[in-house]
């Protein structure tokens with residue numbers, strides 16, 4: 001799943017969580033849950049899409065954090081960070097040649113993916129609905 005969609009789901013989870021620690025933990029859980037839902041994935045174009053998606057996701061995270069009311073900003077940010085944390089293995093492998101996580105966790109993370117190169121339109125729909133939900137729930 002695109003990291004931008006993990007950012008959106010993490011923001012929603014963070015807005016609904018009682019505090020930053022639970023928001024982070026629920027964000028991580030939301031990541032693995034969404035990875036089991038059929039989504040876009042394409043070995044041939046992964047890196048090109050991942051660079052654009054990473055930048056869009058980072059911009060979304062910054063914009064959401066900056067526009068979230070101060071009373072809920074910490075838990076929204078924690079939810080987004082938790083929701084993105086499991087995918088830090090990808091840039092880590094590119095830049096440092098290895099994942100920061102145990103091999104068994106990475107193997108399981110790869111096994112739960114249900115990817116197809118034909119599902120990019122679905123990712124765009126999920127991102128759009130996510131942005132609308134974030135605007136309503138997070139920014140109030």
Ligand SMILES: [Zn+2]
Pocket residue numbers: 001031035086087109
């Ligand atoms: Zn993942």
